[in-house]
Amino acid sequence: MIVAERKPFDEILEMLAPQKRVLVLACGGCVTVCLTGGEKQADELASQLRLAARQKGMDLTIESDSITRQCDREFIENLKADPGQYDAVLSMACGVGVGFMSELYPETPFLPTLNTTFYGANTAPGAWAEYCRGCGDCVLAWTGGICPVARCSKSLINGTCGGTNDGKCEVDQEMDCAWLLIYKRLKELGRLDEYRKIRPPRDHRTDRGRGVRRLVHEEMVELEEEESQA
Amino acid sequence: MRDGDLTSRDVAALPSTCELMEREWSPCRHACPVHADVRGYIEAIAQGRWRDATDLIRDNLPFAVVCGRICHHPCEANCRRRDVDDPLAIRELKRFVVELQGAEGATVHKAASQDKARVAVVGAGPAGMSAALDLAKMGYRPTVFEKFPVAGGIPATTVPKYRLPREALQIDIDWICAHGVELATGLEIGKDKTIDDLRAEGFEAVVVATGLAKSRLLPMPGADHPRVHPALKFLTDVSFDHPVDLGQNVLVVGGGNVAVDAARSAVRLGTGRVRMMCLETLAEMPAYEWEQQEAQEEGIEFIHRRGPIEILVRQGQIVGVKARAVTRVFDENERFDPQYDDSDVIELACDTVIMAIGQAADMGFVEGSSLRQDDRGRLVYDAATQQASLPGVFACGEIVTPPGSAVEACASGQRAAVAVDLFLRGHQIRIDDSLPPEIDSIAEDTAEKVINVSREPVEAVPPQTRVKTFGPIDKTLAREAALRESRRCMNCGAGAEVLVDKCAACLTCLRVCPFDIPKVTDVARIDSSLCQACGMCIAECPAGAIIARGWDARGLPARTSAALASAASDGHAKIVAFICGHHASAADWRGESEVVAGVAEVYLPSVARLSVSDLLAAFEKGADRVLVLACHEGADRYPQATRRISRRVDQARQLLAEVGLDPDCLRMLELPDEDGEAVHPALVAAVETLPAG
């Protein structure tokens, strides 16, 4: 899932500065699960903003609401507040939600309260770590399930590099060398043959090379069209 | 979605989440014959809200004092706490609060206008008075006719005073009568007036609630001797201080509660030796175990498995009872069917016999009316409609139910009132007796996680002292003990519910619950029969997807505002103190303790329920400083509560710092010990540590 972290409070305050009536909008998806952008966090931010406004003598009205996901059109029906009625909406969603909602409400600025940080997993209560970078050309089949694109500083696909250092990465002594991890894992699996293969360069067109990436399931598109004609 | 799943829309439609309490009942309430809101009134006691507690009790139970003293308390037998340590002392808590409040301290819900039909009730026992009360509340004009000079039925005329002091019982009668129930005592129906007379006088319905006033007797040689006393007559004579002819060696025949009452009364009258003889073994005896025990402490001997066949009289004096051996009491189907061994006969020396082998109805009220009786002399009656054989004549209580308890008689009377109302409004009498399901017993692995707290003992008067008088045999719980006892209640059924449409399956609830209750499958689900209602998951759920049935968390900001407003501070800093009330005094809870200037106190059943938002909201509501007073670790109501709240306070302090507020404006401290008196000194000291306003 997508993991995000809250922006510094001052940055949020700064971005909404000229606005008077602001809605803090939680997202019930990934950011709720990673305890950053759920209804609870929206209420907390709203409370903080009201306190700050009082403290600084700002004329600011803050309300809050939540939505199941900010990345699906249909859920906006469930909103109690109408985003269009506000000077701005502080979105507690990841960047996807902010962008998508901005399209749905072209008149209303949707401002991000989070920095969308990575695709990760919950490694322990309260802790998340990056596992994938969404490169569009998955290599996990021959890396023992450890992603070198996400976890190697250089995203190498033929590691290790010369900078591996007692199991740590030369970029950061705290960081495990992803390729050493891959090596160990493949050894455990008895698949060091995979490690010995030299991989051709990755196809970067599936990554950021060709602009906005899209997914279309033709079978669903057709069905929707038929329905709208009926 | 599964059956019974709750969504945010369902809850938005409710005036309060507390309505959800009706989905399932706690077993204490379920088992109570009048279905009193046991959990509700125990919580009110825990918070020192004596009047609320009393009103909640009396909403269902008119004979609250009587039952506080002598109820056989099926609630306690079913209390889920029995699987943790000991059941709640529900009866003792009731006794404490209803007697403390008296008749004046309970709200009287009089009908707006009492101008509906007149209804005659025959018999002022628990059944008749309960029927009359409910009819009066509905606006009818009931008059209760009672042959004795006092109202209250068996509890007033027969139950020994050492178990039920009459001035205590009078509280119930006074409170009932305050609703517009007329009493006509010293008037026997069937003798002074007939049921037909009552109809002719304009009573549009009659409720017969005459109980079982007679003791059954056994025909045998010597049974007509004047020193053979029917138990009920004996107890009534004792109760009214009438002289009774008692020798020095009494044999009570019978093994039930009435027999024990008779034997213990005989002991108190100064009889040398008192023995009880019954058909049953100790284990089979119908008398409650505690009654048996107390009787034995008072020197009463039990003779088991014997049945009397002759009362031996010599020269006009009883000298003994001949008794044969009993080979069995019940048949294979557990039906009463005693068998005897006539070759095994003993003689038991005694000079007085009290017969306590069962009760029978006095059918005198039928005289002069055309009410029908069946071939065994019982009143003809339809249990579904509670109607007797004449239109407009109803029956309730022990005259038509098997002998039972006062509270069951109340329930029967209340049902009769419903039937009378339907009848008088010209409706068909159809009463829905169905109940909501009851909550399951607590699972073993959950029970193990509940912090054990032992039941408050009731102080008994020592046997050597108590046998000398008809004074009470035990003491009412002291106030502090009542508070401690009530705080043992696990709030069954008041706990968490997931709003499935909001749940993101984040697993937070599962991780924070100290009892391991939530399970996350497609969404989180919280088994209400296991939840301990601590509220920790509610405070932590990022989706706001959990609510509590028993308390509406949405109400806290309003409470905080109200507390701030009433702690009007001239020049003082405005401080909100959220206080764990688990060890606080009753006066603290009621806001009657000495105030610390400028401090708005908000007591909570546990601070485990406070969320970060609640803490920030207090500042928004106008607090300059916020204090959280938690019980010290290990003394809080729920495992880990203090550690959890301390983390939330840290988080809230960070959020305040981001805003540019001094994080020291929010402080948490642990109360030094468990004593209710500790809250105020701690508060005073804590206020001093806060940054100046």
Ligand SMILES: Cc1cc2nc3c(=O)[nH]c(=O)nc-3n(C[C@H](O)[C@H](O)[C@H](O)COP(=O)(O)OP(=O)(O)OC[C@H]3O[C@@H](n4cnc5c(N)ncnc54)[C@H](O)[C@@H]3O)c2cc1C
């Ligand atoms: C010795 C004894 C001890 C008991 N102990 C307990 C206990 O510890 N706990 C408990 O829960 N229950 C106890 N019970 C049972 C409890 O008292 C009864 O269940 C309850 O009183 C039944 O209520 P009732 O209203 O049906 O009848 P009653 O209480 O018998 O009331 C009937 C009333 O009708 C009056 N009456 C009868 N005929 C007429 C008439 N013709 N005209 C006018 N008035 C009439 C009677 O005088 C009486 O006042 C005890 C019973 C006995 C006998």
Ligand code: SF4
């Ligand atoms: S613990 Fe409380 S709510 Fe639960 S059964 Fe016992 S008295 Fe009732």
Ligand code: SF4
């Ligand atoms: S904490 Fe809330 S959102 Fe998370 S699983 Fe539990 S109920 Fe669902």
Ligand code: SF4
């Ligand atoms: S955390 Fe408390 S309220 Fe929530 S499920 Fe567990 S026991 Fe119930």
